[in-house]
Amino acid sequence: MVEFYSGYALRERAICDLFTSTFSDSEGPEEGAVIGGFVNDMMNTTPNQDLFVWSAYDDEDLIGCIFFSRLVFEQDDRVVFIMSPVAVKTDRQGTGIGQELIGHGLSDLRQKGIDFVATYGDPKYYCKTGFRQITEEFAQAPLKLSFPEGWLGQSLSGAREQPLLGASCCVPALNKPELW
Numbered sequence: 001m002v003e004f005y006s007g008y009a010l011r012e013r014a015i016c017d018l019f020t021s022t023f024s025d026s027e028g029p030e031e032g033a034v035i036g037g038f039v040n041d042m043m044n045t046t047p048n049q050d051l052f053v054w055s056a057y058d059d060e061d062l063i064g065c066i067f068f069s070r071l072v073f074e075q076d077d078r079v080v081f082i083m084s085p086v087a088v089k090t091d092r093q094g095t096g097i098g099q100e101l102i103g104h105g106l107s108d109l110r111q112k113g114i115d116f117v118a119t120y121g122d123p124k125y126y127c128k129t130g131f132r133q134i135t136e137e138f139a140q141a142p143l144k145l146s147f148p149e150g151w152l153g154q155s156l157s158g159a160r161e162q163p164l165l166g167a168s169c170c171v172p173a174l175n176k177p178e179l180w
């Protein structure tokens, strides 16, 4: 049975290995190493209050994981997080685990009072879980987007969506042009 947990303490190595192998399978070993290094940085350099991680386990086996980190809009008082990255073990993909992980993460953030969640990826996939394409007039990305069609977001507070004001700033691990 698949179970979902928040947090990553004592699981850092398994989480890095999951991202490295999943992205090596889907994008090649170079990308696998980049994403493995990225999640390692995320866990080692991000203050606790700026990072939420959810994982899926089948018994002791880590089969999926998702990261949410703080995105600060300095001129806006709303609390914003960005969902990135997410991986589901290659041989378990396409069975709903990714969408369940996103669902657990989003309802946790909603309970914590987070107002808005952004992400950057394939709109066809993420629009299944409530994301919609957004423009940089609506929410400025922290770095230059190489794929502006992949800039996505959703409100968690139910309030009518107003553009997020001013420039945004991501956590240091995400502050790398090659990730955007």
Ligand SMILES: CC(C)(COP(=O)(O)OP(=O)(O)OC[C@H]1O[C@@H](n2cnc3c(N)ncnc32)[C@H](O)[C@@H]1OP(=O)(O)O)[C@@H](O)C(=O)NCCC(=O)NCCS
Pocket (backbone or CB within 6 Å): 022, 023, 026, 084, 085, 086, 087, 088, 089, 092, 093, 094, 095, 096, 097, 098, 099, 100, 121, 122, 124, 125
């Ligand atoms: C992308 C990923 C997280 C999705 O998780 P998953 O558990 O395989 O997906 P789910 O089973 O929840 O959802 C399956 C649905 O999404 C679609 N889907 C899955 N991956 C997709 C992708 N990359 N692009 C578009 N659609 C995708 C499937 O076609 C399926 O659609 P259906 O429900 O209409 O049949 C997973 O496939 C993965 O880890 N891929 C490699 C790493 C990656 O690309 N991560 C995302 C970028 S950070």
